[in-house]
Amino acid sequence: xxxxxxxxxxxxxxxxxxxxxxxxxxxxxxxxxxxxxxxxxxxxxxxxxxxxxxxxxxxxxxxxxxxxxxxxxxxxxxxxxxxxxxxxxxxxxxxxxxxxxxxxxxxxxxxxxxxxxxxxxxxxxxxxxxxxxxxxxxxxxxxxxxxxxxxxxxxxxxxxxxxxxxxx
Numbered sequence: 001x002x003x004x005x006x007x008x009x010x011x012x013x014x015x016x017x018x019x020x021x022x023x024x025x026x027x028x029x030x031x032x033x034x035x036x037x038x039x040x041x042x043x044x045x046x047x048x049x050x051x052x053x054x055x056x057x058x059x060x061x062x063x064x065x066x067x068x069x070x071x072x073x074x075x076x077x078x079x080x081x082x083x084x085x086x087x088x089x090x091x092x093x094x095x096x097x098x099x100x101x102x103x104x105x106x107x108x109x110x111x112x113x114x115x116x117x118x119x120x121x122x123x124x125x126x127x128x129x130x131x132x133x134x135x136x137x138x139x140x141x142x143x144x145x146x147x148x149x150x151x152x153x154x155x156x157x158x159x160x161x162x163x164x165x166x167x168x
Contacts, residue, residue, distance in 0.1 A: 004031035006048045018044040018064050037080060050074075052092060052109070057082065057116065069093060074109040074128070079116030085140065087123040094128050110146065124160075135166065 009032045013025055025042045034048060037058035045065045048054060052070035056062065057080035064086040070076050074092035078084070090112050098105030110128035114120070118132050121140030129146030132138070136149055139156035149155060154164040 003033060004028055006032050006051070009034075010047045010049075013042065014045045014047075016044050043086075050092070052076070052111075060084070063088065063122070066090075071109050075111040076114075077111070078114040079118065079134065081116055082114060082118045082120070084120045085122040085124075088120050089125045091125060092128050115151070137166075139163075 009028050012028060016025065022041050026036050029036055029042060032048065035055040036042070037056060037060065039058060040056050040060040042062045043064045046062055047067045049069045050071040052072045053075040054068050054070055055075070056078045059080055060078055060082040062084050066084055066087070067089045068076055069090060070092045076090050076092065092112055093107060093109045095107050096105040097103060108128070112126050112128070113131045115132055115134035115136065117135045120138045121142065123140055124138045124142045124144065126144045127146060130144050131148040133149060133151035135152040137154045138144060138160065139154065142156050142160040143158040144155060144160040149162065150165065152166040153162045154166065155161065156163045
């Protein structure tokens with residue numbers, strides 16, 4: 001089967017109406033190796049960079065302008081019933097701190113996992129190695145650094161910290 005290149009996917013999705021043409025977006029994502037669950041929706045201007053695996057669960061909403069930076073062999077896995085607001089960035093690659101002649105040292109990649117029922121607010125950024133358990137809310141504009149975060153937490157800030165644990 002011929003794989004639809006992700007750079008073409010980015011162009012085509014960028015030209016579509018924000019909350020229309022979900023079937024066509026789904027087909028193009030599937031042809032690009034992106035796994036979309038039942039009734040999940042990708043809105044306009046989402047961008048997929050790199051050849052790593054992106055897997056999005058059932059009934060998940062991916063807002064306008066969300067970016068997935070997933071160099072292989074890293075993966076981004078998102079559970080069921082999630083809401084990802086506009087402008088969220090998933091960033092699986094970064095660099096170690098180098099010496100004074102070049103601070104961006106050796107590059108590395110780590111996967112990102114988002115559990116089910118998670119809500120990620122507008123403009124949040126998830127860095128390499130983030131693991132969000134089920135039912136987490138990430139406040140808008142938060143920067144979530146590497147780590148495993150307990151279910152039903154509210155994360156906020158830069159860097160994001162646990163501000164509250166929800167009972168349900």
